[in-house]
Amino acid sequence: MTNAIRVRGLTKSFGDLHVLRGVDLDVEAGTVSALLGSNGAGKTTAIRILATLAAATGGTATVAGHDVATEPGAVREAISLTGQFAAVDEVLTGRENLVLVARLRHLPHAGRIADELLGRFSLTEAGSRRAGTYSGGMRRRLDIAMSLIGDPQVVFLDEPTTGLDPEARLEVWDAVRALAASGTTVLLTTQYLDEAEHLADRIAILHEGRIIADGTLAELRRLLPPARVEYVEKRPTLEDVFLAVIGHGPATAAPHEEATTAPHQEEVA
Ligand SMILES: Nc1ncnc2c1ncn2[C@@H]1O[C@H](COP(=O)(O)OP(=O)(O)OP(=O)(O)O)[C@@H](O)[C@H]1O
Ligand SMILES: [Mg+2]
Numbered sequence: 001m002t003n004a005i006r007v008r009g010l011t012k013s014f015g016d017l018h019v020l021r022g023v024d025l026d027v028e029a030g031t032v033s034a035l036l037g038s039n040g041a042g043k044t045t046a047i048r049i050l051a052t053l054a055a056a057t058g059g060t061a062t063v064a065g066h067d068v069a070t071e072p073g074a075v076r077e078a079i080s081l082t083g084q085f086a087a088v089d090e091v092l093t094g095r096e097n098l099v100l101v102a103r104l105r106h107l108p109h110a111g112r113i114a115d116e117l118l119g120r121f122s123l124t125e126a127g128s129r130r131a132g133t134y135s136g137g138m139r140r141r142l143d144i145a146m147s148l149i150g151d152p153q154v155v156f157l158d159e160p161t162t163g164l165d166p167e168a169r170l171e172v173w174d175a176v177r178a179l180a181a182s183g184t185t186v187l188l189t190t191q192y193l194d195e196a197e198h199l200a201d202r203i204a205i206l207h208e209g210r211i212i213a214d215g216t217l218a219e220l221r222r223l224l225p226p227a228r229v230e231y232v233e234k235r236p237t238l239e240d241v242f243l244a245v246i247g248h249g250p251a252t253a254a255p256h257e258e259a260t261t262a263p264h265q266e267e268v269a
Helices: 043-050 072-078 094-104 110-120 136-147 166-181 193-199 217-221 238-245 253-261
Strands: 003-014 017-028 032-036 058-063 079-082 154-158 185-190 202-207 210-215
Touching (some): 003 043, 017 032, 017 185, 017 202, 017 210, 032 166, 043 185, 072 079, 094 110, 136 154, 136 166, 166 185, 166 238, 185 193, 202 217, 210 217
Parallel strands (some): 154 185
Antiparallel strands (some): 003 017, 003 058, 202 210
């Protein structure tokens, strides 16, 4: 089993603030893992260390087989990082943003690479428009597309969907799934439980400086006591309703509606 990311006893302190207190994490190659944690838990700090943008206080981490502290150059060649705040140039068009990154990476056929990525992220039509006119979801997709230039083995996405509406979130989720399907290893951070649930093969929960739980969703569910059986009316969530009315909804919206208006047989009898 090859681990694309291997972290052991990672610590990071800012003065008296001990943000990471011994993080252990393994991410298998070609999978999507989510690092879940509240605001200030240290998710961005951990990602920045793995992406060689910050030095750890202690512990070790290897990414794509290279130590982040002693072989940062080799790590950088194998990764890309999409930060918490979009790195898109608003004055350039979507296509120009992509061509610029491809040229900076000295890749031949920058235009062809740009067009291929625009297609992959459903941005072909918008490609000739200034990125400043894009919606939040389009901008995020362009941002992720830019980070894929040069085919990195490992992609870090720091809160890829924060601030997006439900429709745009689904667009980004599709983009992440497509990435994983192509064999890329993805480590993303999120504060959204449902995002981790829908997107990640494995979920690691960062709390008070340590990974307090790590596993597949099924494994994490087994940490809780067995579910009690309750009879409740299943009402659609606001998200179900929103997505259904804008035409992106799960096909299960209609039966939920019926359930809410159906008479209570038990009470009638
Ligand atoms: N350069 C720094 N100097 C001092 N403190 C820092 C620095 N970077 C981060 N911190 C502190 O470390 C803690 C963790 O920050 P971090 O950005 O990693 O959290 P996060 O989990 O990414 O939170 P969010 O969900 O809000 O993005 C916070 O208390 C933050 O103030
Ligand atoms: Mg953060």
